[in-house]
Amino acid sequence: MKKVILAMTALLLLMHPERGRASTGDTVVIELNNKSKILVYTEDRVALKDLEQYDLNKMIKDLNSALRSSKIEKIELQDDNGKKYLKDTTIIFGEGSSAKTKIKIGNMELLVDADEWEDLDDEWDDDLPVRKYHYEEESIDRTRHYFNIDFGLNNWMEGNSFPDENNAPYAVKPWGSWYFGLNSVNRTWVTGPLFLDWGMGVSWYNWKMQEAATLIEKGDTRIEFNAPPASYSSIKSKLSAPYLNVTMVPMLDFAKGRRKVKNLERGSINFRTYKKQGIRFGAGGYAGYRLGGSTKYVYTENNKREKDKNSGNYYLTNFRYGIRAQVGYKGLDLFAMYDLNEVFASDRGPAGSQGMNAITFGITL
Template sequence: MKRLSTVLAASLMLALASSPSFARSTSFARPAFPSSHLDDTIVVKLPNQATMTLFVKNKQQLREMRAYKLDSLMILLDTYITQAETAGKNSKSEQVTMEFYPAKDQPGKQVPEQIRITMRNDQGGKSTRSGDKVEVNMGRVFGMKVEENADGKGGDRVSVHVGDYGKDSLATAKRKAKREADRNRAVHNNFTIDLGLNTLTDVKAQPGQMEPDLKPVGSRYVSLNWLYDIRVGKVGSPFHLMTGPELSFNNYMLDNNARFINTNGVTTIASEADRSLDKSKLAVTTLNLPLMASLRFKGNNDKDGFRIGAGGFAGYRLGSHTKIKYSEDGRTRKDKDRGSYNLTDFQYGVQGFIGIRSLELFGKYHLNDLFSNDRGIQAQTLSFGITLLH
């Protein structure tokens, strides 16, 4: 394969494409062959009888190619094509594809993010055809395909395809570019919702006090989470740190016709004797800040696979109230009473999650007592449930 002539032809083609005089003097014409994905074509005949054809969607693609430094780009292409040729000669396969990532190797320079080179041969690198093909995918949106074919009359034809060629449209390429950019970002912000239940552990009531008997389904937990997922290490590292504000709502719904009351500065639980309660609960709103370490592994089709994380949290109580619902004189009544109810203001604990793909389960355990010492029942809150991912 005449590698050097192909690279020089591609270099000239791109140089012409980025030249203002070329843009003024060159006209666009429709391809002579059917094409559903290419809109315009530019045909350039050189003095040595070689013909180059440039296919583009529009003039904007030509202008955007000016961002690349052509000399450096051609050196890269020459180096990578040499490696691809060597691999093709040593391979028994009819096609060898190699991918290079110059942007990662040369951070801070204006070079393509990805270059993919495909060498096709009929007999494992020993081509008996009249020509070979090299496909170069530059960056995440633009692509270039160089075809070198001998016409048997002493001339060569080189076609350079820029933009969306093959099966992918420009819109598809842009979507792929966005997904690739998202994967490469070190920090992601996510909004999630935790839905679960509350229960009390290590309950210790004072002598003569009732212990809380919570309704399992009625004691609900809801949390709105704005989390920052920070990758630690290079692209592809499974180790992440997670933090961000959480607005949590803890509900403790009592059973057995009981309610929370304040008596002589102490929060207790009392049984209602004169009326039947349809609902009786204590609701607490807190603002938390978690810090968790996690391991995240990719699954099939580059989707999230297995993940697990654990850490701690600290928070502050924003508000609280009790609410009872009952019937009286044939009418439904709801009484709401706002107050601190001797609840602990500052809260802290441990939490964790485990998930795979779109399914994620969480658990959160408060290390502090729900109520202040000697002013309420001693107990810790355990919350667990499912996380709704954005």
Template sequence: MKQPTIILLAMLFSTWSLGQVEETAPQTKTTVFSIFDTKIEKTDHGDGRKTWEFSPKKRTYEESQKEEKNNKHSGDLSFDIGINTWVPSGEAPKVRPWGSWNPAINLRHTYQPNKNFGLSTLLGVSWYNFKFEDRNLQALRTSQGITFEEFDGQGIKSKITASYLNLAIVPSIASNNGKFRFGAGPYAGYRLGGRGKFVYNDDNGNRNKVFERANMFANNFRYGGRLEIGVGEIDLFVNYDLNNYFQKDKDPKVNALSFGLIL
């Protein structure tokens, strides 16, 4: 009886000792992952406790150089909204500012090696709208060119339009705090479409629309200079075509001028 009792006590003591070891030395599990440039270590201590450690992720020299290079390049989508006019204004029908819109959508890529200098490349589409001040003046396309004739009735709206695919390169400078920006550069464009539109009321008071579906002799190509000025959060643009708006010998001889906001 004495020997089995001793053996049983020894087994109980061993089991109790092992249990004590497991409680005092629980297994730990560490998980490491990264979010952006932050290294995160999550440690599960096995006894219900969890700890988190956050530290900046160490970057290699190649990664640092790549990030510095990428910071010099940026791209975004910008919008121009402005108005059009003709220069000299006396050579063509007077246009109404409200309604002679010049909207444009541009993909803009900017290379900025430092805070004072930048080089922007713009690729986009713009629309010329020239709405005549005289609502009874109708633009007509003839074999000799474009003509403007008085309508015998009640005109409501008269305008001609043209759209262009454009490419512009604009170097710019900026103040140290970036509150003032100035840029100027060339652009060129290829005509995508164009038409004329005349709206009038007939003798019964019904509204009618007449469209000239063909191009109203707007030049197939345009080229000129673009000016950009920024003050604070406001950016303005001015575009001036150096070539005539209308094709050669299709009259009148005028240049297109546009100005407005960059959004």
């Protein structure tokens, strides 16, 4: 909790630089080609002239050589005689074991390189500049980890049709039957434009009945969709089921993981937003284990609003598995999923049904 508060304070400090004094520092961006830039920040012109003492070419060569080895926490560059370029020359690369606070959600990242509240508190009054710059990031990590959110609509199908085509009592209302998923995802580069998205997450199915006047009940042998008492004025009826999932989707990313980065930096605080480049698509599979189940029925009786919520398995299958397709272009990602097994256990679905499979589609944030 302390680190979350620290991160939120950092974001406020970053977004309100007027709390600090104006800076007279200079920033120079040197564009070498369409893929490389050197950004130099100095407090004044005199400090910029001092950079002439550094052998930048040798630094870059040694850095490239070091990056080809295993993951590095710190590189202290040395010249051919075993001496540092200058007494204070140290390049820090990667996270290593330092106590940085990093929060990543979707295409946003907040990084705070401060250990204590007092460190950030001091920066409110320090003479620190706010730097804004853009650059294109190459996909150099073998595996990159991030969090995302799936948000969309779900329904269920009988064979090749939806139940509402036959006015079935278990027909689902397309708008309002929400699907929501929280995912921890890894993207591993395989070769060329081929990547593998894999990870775990928690998701919720919410099937809202087309006809609000529907009582969802667990019968002796199967789930039942019954009419409520005549005195009820029905408002809403739905069935929900959460699942713990694992997912594996091979992806073709023709931009090879490149992203455009917008960076906002002040002191020990760094806030970045990423925008993916090019087109990408893939298809793979998933499997999930049910964590629970519940129904909600909202109605009025005698001008009094009532809400009945009940928990149970409702003959929902314990395991789900299916296929997932993803497609994206620049900052937009879409997904679709289809369960290959039925929503309810064998011969436990509603009377008259011919097997019901969940289908979902939406956007990934």
